Amino acid sequence: MIVSASVGRVRCPACGESETKVVDSRSADEETSVRRRRSCTDCDHRFTTFERVEEVPLRVHKRSGSVTDFDEEKIVSGLIAACKGRPLTRADFEQIAVRVGEGARSEGGDVTSEWVGLAVLEQLREMDPVAYLRFASVYKGFDNLADFEREARLIKVDSEAAAASEAAEV
Numbered sequence: 001m002i003v004s005a006s007v008g009r010v011r012c013p014a015c016g017e018s019e020t021k022v023v024d025s026r027s028a029d030e031e032t033s034v035r036r037r038r039s040c041t042d043c044d045h046r047f048t049t050f051e052r053v054e055e056v057p058l059r060v061h062k063r064s065g066s067v068t069d070f071d072e073e074k075i076v077s078g079l080i081a082a083c084k085g086r087p088l089t090r091a092d093f094e095q096i097a098v099r100v101g102e103g104a105r106s107e108g109g110d111v112t113s114e115w116v117g118l119a120v121l122e123q124l125r126e127m128d129p130v131a132y133l134r135f136a137s138v139y140k141g142f143d144n145l146a147d148f149e150r151e152a153r154l155i156k157v158d159s160e161a162a163a164a165s166e167a168a169e170v
């Protein structure tokens with residue numbers, strides 16, 4: 001039985017009584033859900049619930065003024081498209097999306113689409129400087145070579161290190 005924490009009272013599945021007593025409680029799933037053993041105050045029926053902690057909804061404010069929900073999957077699919085051919089896995093992109101979400105949460109849950117893009121870039125830069133450059137060229141919409149070169153200089157040290165490690169692997 002999975003119960004969202006926002007649901008409030010948990011009814012007894014046997015008799016429908018709304019007063020139940022928690023007899024045991026332990027966290028499951030890295031603290032995002034709690035497993036509770038409950039007993040009904042009316043019929044004494046015992047049952048177990050998995051109660052999920054409601055997370056703060058993350059909202060992304062677009063430049064156009066519209067607001068959408070933060071969508072991890074959108075970040076992952078954007079990265080998959082931008083990072084073709086790079087030695088990065090879907091798990092890497094999911095990790096980036098999760099970290100960006102955590103960052104957004106620590107910002108209070110309301111961020112701009114620009115903030116999201118930069119946060120993704122920041123994570124990607126640490127993971128794979130070459131993929132970072134490629135994503136940056138798409139995301140930031142570099143319209144001339146000078147922009148691209150300026151960005152390339154900023155991460156020159158990082159990408160040289162990456163190139164060196166790639167060469168070492170061959």
Ligand SMILES: [Zn+2]
Pocket residue numbers: 012013014015016017040041042043044045
């Ligand atoms: Zn009951």
